[in-house]
Amino acid sequence: MEVYVEYVLADNFIIDLILVYLARISLKLDVKKARLFLSAALGAAVAAVFPLLDINGGFLLIIKFVSALLIVAASGKFAKKKQFIFCFYLFLFYTFLFGGAVLAAFFALGIDINVWTYSSSVPVGIIFAVVFFLFFGTVRLIKIFTAEKTVSDFSRKCAVIIGGIKFSVTGFIDSGNRLSYGRTGSPIALCSPSFKKKLLRSGALEKVVFDEVSFKTAAGKSYMKVFKAEKFLIYNGNDANIINSVMVGLPDGDVGGTDYDLVLGAIFA
Missing domain, CATH: 2.40.70 (Cathepsin D, subunit A; domain 1)
Incomplete structure (x- = not known):
């Protein structure tokens, strides 16, 4: 299997950018491009290093958890600790949501999950397509729910x-x-x-x-x-x-x- 680092960086940068953006707008937090790009770049760099680490699953899980905290922390300012905690929870929620959608798309297309990491048998744009479709749908739902809550209150x-x-x-x-x-x-x-x-x-x-x-x-x-x-x-x-x-x-x-x-x-x- 041939792995391309640039694809890993590009995919994870875009996905982390989307995830942290959704988490912040869900809480109506300020969104600044520079902070979002910094946050996404941090996530992409960590994702590129993971395959090179020869560590057990438990320790790897801890590193991923800490990296998620750093990604959220780098995304922008938080007025209260609760905002940071809720933003972190939403980041994890959207991570599982988008990850599940990608796996569902792979299953529907008959793609072997064991070779999904940029193997030549997997279309490079499939992850982008799934994530972008889900992204626009999620943004639309966030706008609907936040608007309804604001008006009803x-x-x-x-x-x-x-x-x-x-x-x-x-x-x-x-x-x-x-x-x-x-x-x-x-x-x-x-x-x-x-x-x-x-x-x-x-x-x-x-x-x-x-x-x-x-x-x-x-x-x-x-x-x-x-x-x-x-x-x-x-x-x-x-x-x-x-x-x-x-x-x-x-x-x-x-x-x-x-x-x-x-x-x-x-x-x-």
Whole structure:
């Protein structure tokens, strides 16, 4: 069997780069290319040296464990020890996940696992293909799960009566929304563009009394129309809490988000 060191280095560099990248983005840690490349290069170098070591399986396992710790440690900064520990666990998880996928592909193609280390009978790109397909699928799942968690943690089911019409809406709690109505100090809930259009189509805005508030932006002083909601309810499970004197704002620009109707302040949490 003929072994090519450059293939070992290339494969392990790319695979370690992917594994540590997935581990960090799963925890929403900062990702810097230089640190990832350093981490992957360390992993590739260790992988290239392993076949040259004449040591027993137990000691080899310890070396692999320590090398995994070093790979994760070199990948970037960690604010807490728990972050490093969880990142290490995720690195191991993705290692087993990707390794299992590669072995499954070898089995499906009838490739002898005993000769899978860059033998001439094994296509060089097969590991790359399996890893890249799994990589893009895993990144997609991470984005879906982290996005759903982020939205669900700060979203609330609400009901608001405007112009005699009751609307069932989804509110998003944004701590950055500190707007209040100057005369009473009432919190201001900001309408999303889609909910603003819904209010216009329903005719509910024809029955409200508008006022105007000013607020500071990066571009200077801006103004926004506001009105008082007749009733505002926010749900905690099946229990409804009535929030008194809630003002509703109609911003000219897009307040962002497509999964909610109102941007609420921290007071609604």
